[in-house]
Amino acid sequence: MKKKVLLMGASGSGKTSMRSLIFSNNPASLTSRLGATIDVEQNHVRFLGDLILNLWDCGGQDSFMDSYLTTQRPTIFQQVGVMIYVFDIESREPGKDMEYYRDCLDGLRYYSPDAAIFLLLHKMDLVRDPQQALEKRRQELEEVSGDATISVFGTTIFDQTLYKAWSSIVHTLIPNAGILSKHLSIFAQACGATEVILFERTTFLVVATSSSGSGVASSAVPTYTKDGADHQLEPTRYERTSELIKAFKYTCSRVREEFHTLELDLHEFSAILDELTKNTYVLVILHDPTIETAAVKLNIRLARNKFETLQADSLV
Amino acid sequence: MASNYISYDATASNQRPQRPLLNGTRRSSSVQRTKVLFLGLRRSGKTSIQSVLFKDMPPKQTFYIETTMRITKYPIDTVVPLELWDTPGNATPESIGIPIGQFRSLIFVIDIRDLYNQPITKLVDFVTAAYQSNPDINIEVFVHKSEKLQEDDKIENFRQIQERVTDRLLDLAPEYEGVQPNFYLTSVYDHSLHEAFSRVLHKLIDSLPYLEDMLNVFCANSQSPKAFLFDTKSRLYVATDASPVDSATHNLCCDYLEMLTSFGTLYKSASASPPRHIQPTGPNAPSSSSANGTSSTSSPTASTDALPQRSRKPNKEMFYPSAATSLHPATPGTTLTYHAITSSLALLALVPTAVYEGRRGLLEYNVVFFREGVQEICDVEKETREGG
Ligand SMILES: Nc1nc2c(ncn2[C@@H]2O[C@H](COP(=O)(O)OP(=O)(O)OP(=O)(O)O)[C@@H](O)[C@H]2O)c(=O)[nH]1
Ligand SMILES: Nc1nc2c(ncn2[C@@H]2O[C@H](COP(=O)(O)OP(=O)(O)OP(=O)(O)O)[C@@H](O)[C@H]2O)c(=O)[nH]1
Ligand SMILES: [Mg+2]
Ligand SMILES: [Mg+2]
Numbered sequence: 190m191k192k193k194v195l196l197m198g199a200s201g202s203g204k205t206s207m208r209s210l211i212f213s214n215n216p217a218s219l220t221s222r223l224g225a226t227i228d229v230e231q232n233h234v235r236f237l238g239d240l241i242l243n244l245w246d247c248g249g250q251d252s253f254m255d256s257y258l259t260t261q262r263p264t265i266f267q268q269v270g271v272m273i274y275v276f277d278i279e280s281r282e283p284g285k286d287m288e289y290y291r292d293c294l295d296g297l298r299y300y301s302p303d304a305a306i307f308l309l310l311h312k313m314d315l316v317r318d319p320q321q322a323l324e325k326r327r328q329e330l331e332e333v334s335g336d337a338t339i340s341v342f343g344t345t346i347f348d349q350t351l352y353k354a355w356s357s358i359v360h361t362l363i364p365n366a367g368i369l370s371k372h373l374s375i376f377a378q379a380c381g382a383t384e385v386i387l388f389e390r391t392t393f394l395v396v397a398t399s400s401s402g403s404g405v406a407s408s409a410v411p412t413y414t415k416d417g418a419d420h421q422l423e424p425t426r427y428e429r430t431s432e433l434i435k436a437f438k439y440t441c442s443r444v445r446e447e448f449h450t451l452e453l454d455l456h457e458f459s460a461i462l463d464e465l466t467k468n469t470y471v472l473v474i475l476h477d478p479t480i481e482t483a484a485v486k487l488n489i490r491l492a493r494n495k496f497e498t499l500q501a502d503s504l505v
Numbered sequence: 506m507a508s509n510y511i512s513y514d515a516t517a518s519n520q521r522p523q524r525p526l527l528n529g530t531r532r533s534s535s536v537q538r539t540k541v542l543f544l545g546l547r548r549s550g551k552t553s554i555q556s557v558l559f560k561d562m563p564p565k566q567t568f569y570i571e572t573t574m575r576i577t578k579y580p581i582d583t584v585v586p587l588e589l590w591d592t593p594g595n596a597t598p599e600s601i602g603i604p605i606g607q608f609r610s611l612i613f614v615i616d617i618r619d620l621y622n623q624p625i626t627k628l629v630d631f632v633t634a635a636y637q638s639n640p641d642i643n644i645e646v647f648v649h650k651s652e653k654l655q656e657d658d659k660i661e662n663f664r665q666i667q668e669r670v671t672d673r674l675l676d677l678a679p680e681y682e683g684v685q686p687n688f689y690l691t692s693v694y695d696h697s698l699h700e701a702f703s704r705v706l707h708k709l710i711d712s713l714p715y716l717e718d719m720l721n722v723f724c725a726n727s728q729s730p731k732a733f734l735f736d737t738k739s740r741l742y743v744a745t746d747a748s749p750v751d752s753a754t755h756n757l758c759c760d761y762l763e764m765l766t767s768f769g770t771l772y773k774s775a776s777a778s779p780p781r782h783i784q785p786t787g788p789n790a791p792s793s794s795s796a797n798g799t800s801s802t803s804s805p806t807a808s809t810d811a812l813p814q815r816s817r818k819p820n821k822e823m824f825y826p827s828a829a830t831s832l833h834p835a836t837p838g839t840t841l842t843y844h845a846i847t848s849s850l851a852l853l854a855l856v857p858t859a860v861y862e863g864r865r866g867l868l869e870y871n872v873v874f875f876r877e878g879v880q881e882i883c884d885v886e887k888e889t890r891e892g893g
Binding site: 383384421422423426429430433434436437440441443444446447448449450451452453454455456457458460464474476 | 753754756757760761764765767768769770771772773774824826827828829830831832833834838839
């Protein structure tokens with residue numbers, strides 16, 4: 190199954206940078222070497238096996254934008270699954286950005302009325318009060334977008350916010366992520382785990398978690414455990430895990446090694462991060478000290494086939 | 506360094522000669538701190554270096570550091586208690602307030618793009634002031650902000666600065682031939698700073714040879730090609746085995762430590778009612794590693810929750826955190842292990858995955874042996890510092 194993902198926004202807003210972080214495991218420090226994208230760069234990215242993301246990274250210089258909105262209009266806006274519009278929060282021409290966005294929205298509504306729309310207010314690291322800047326711009330964008338349903342995220346390539354936004358984006362493309370979540374929660378109970386999180390293998394974006402039926406939805410909800418104790422966990426833990434593991438994968442690649450598994454036995458909790466299926470990694474979090482990590486590892490091995498099947502089903 | 510001691514001999518360390526520090530004023534109530542003086546021209550990066558190393562300041566934030574107006578002393582608790590003296594760019598030997606000979610190390614920070622004579626003149630002033638009373642003083646030169654230059658220019662400037670410093674000292678008087686400054690390329694933006702400061706620190710650790718011996722023994726017995734003893738908070742390595750340190754491996758260990766520290770905070774339960782109890786990993790429990798074998802016979806499945814329970818008595822006191830990451834999907838691969846040794850030290854070791862998975866008991870036993878030795882050294886070290 191192929192899904193077309195449009196990546197749009199002004200030149201220099203950071204589209205190619207985020208693509209290289211999420212999909213190519215490049216560090217943020219290397220993005221300054223990227224040149225402007227000429228026309229459209231199309232990329233097919235295999236995500237969860239059968240799901241193929243067809244990324245259209247659309248160069249944002251005015252001349253390109255003008256042609257997307259005129260002669261190339263049907264080509265660009267047809268059959269879009271998701272449009273991601275990136276705004277540089279420190280843009281010197283916010284008015285022009287807004288105008289182009291409105292025109293793209295019109296094109297999208299005409300050719301792909303069902304497409305999901307994600308608006309990323311990017312380079313948040315450059316502003317002093319990110320929360321305030323985000324709220325102000327969110328209101329403006331909601332007004333301009335009219336009755337279109339939009340999801341707005343503040344992001345920067347320098348922290349976990351980018352992973353939060355992208356996990357949410359890919360989540361809309363996995364139709365039956367809810368089923369995966371349900372089985373993760375059964376698995377969590379079987380292991381005596383506080384929480385179980387499923388990541389896509391190359392991007393380390395969160396695919397589903399045991400804690401919420403809808404996968405990546407609110408992570409601040411206390412999680413359920415076998416012994417009935419509620420654990421209030423750090424709300425940003427999913428995206429921060431993605432960021433940490435991605436960074437460590439990059440470190441490993443620098444010494445020509447390949448990150449494979451991780452296990453921790455700390456004062457507060459134990460954790461096991463291991464391959465689950467060909468395309469996914471699973472993170473099992475244990476707060477119950479009576480559980481042996483070796484038993485959990487065995488459980489993971491035994492659950493592999495089941496999840497391989499489930500995952501294939503979740504895409505049709 | 507090629508000594509054969511495996512166990513730590515406290516008397517030997519107490520008698521090590523030339524401890525200028527012990528000659529200083531000594532109050533039995535407070536810990537004796539080893540003094541380190543930071544020197545360098547204005548904006549060379551002195552305060553940035555200390556903030557990034559010891560205050561967890563993100564490198565980018567150093568941009569907002571204000572210029573230092575007067576001498577500031579920072580007590581830093583690494584494996585040896587340090588007192589770092591930060592100075593303004595215009596400091597002179599006279600303005601420091603105490604004889605320069607009382608410092609164990611002088612760290613000169615020189616901007617790598619600064620090829621003028623001014624920083625070197627300053628360095629020479631301090632070296633002459635120190636040398637008379639303390640010919641053993643360590644002269645450490647950080648050629649800093651090295652990430653600013655391309656590889657070729659970097660090497661060339663580094664070479665030029667080394668040459669000039671050495672020449673100037675020789676010009677001064679032949680007796681300065683004995684002064685052997687150490688040069689390091691550093692930058693707050695990568696791990697070179699941690700590696701350089703680790704090497705500075707090593708010269709201040711009296712028990713270093715014993716720690717190194719113990720690491721050598723650990724490596725030999727665990728088939729480990731490389732092991733580091735890290736100070737977890739500052740991510741400086743306190744000692745390593747005799748095999749050469751390759752920067753890539755050092756960086757990997759630094760990043761691993763950083764990742765583990767961050768990860769540890771993420772899934773900590775803010776509301777868990779009973780404290781988590783964990784099995785002891787004391788010297789008498791090396792069998793904890795056999796868990797692999799026991800659990801496979803009870804074959805739990807994803808659909809049942811019949812899991813083997815821990816039978817051992819929970820005892821939080823004796824629990825030492827540990828972690829492992831395997832760095833290759835196939836078997837002749839490497840596993841990077843982490844074992845807490847004391848509350849502030851951790852052992853990081855590369856071990857063959859086959860050893861980690863197949864001979865876990867042996868590995869854990871070696872860790873316990875290592876831990877006991879290090880703890881003993883630390884205790885003696887502490888007693889000495891506190892004036893017995
Ligand atoms: N400060 C900051 N800079 C960023 C961020 N993301 C990207 N950049 C920088 O922005 C610059 C432009 O990024 P690109 O990804 O090439 O921009 P683009 O949107 O692909 O531009 P076109 O291809 O011309 O449309 C690069 O120098 C990046 O390093 C961010 O989150 N914060
Ligand atoms: N590029 C780069 N800049 C650095 C590095 N270290 C420090 N800086 C910058 O250098 C400037 C001066 O740093 P400080 O730490 O204030 O220097 P200082 O030696 O303490 O200066 P004074 O207190 O004025 O004597 C700051 O803007 C830092 O951000 C480095 O490794 N690379
Ligand atoms: Mg681009
Ligand atoms: Mg300063």
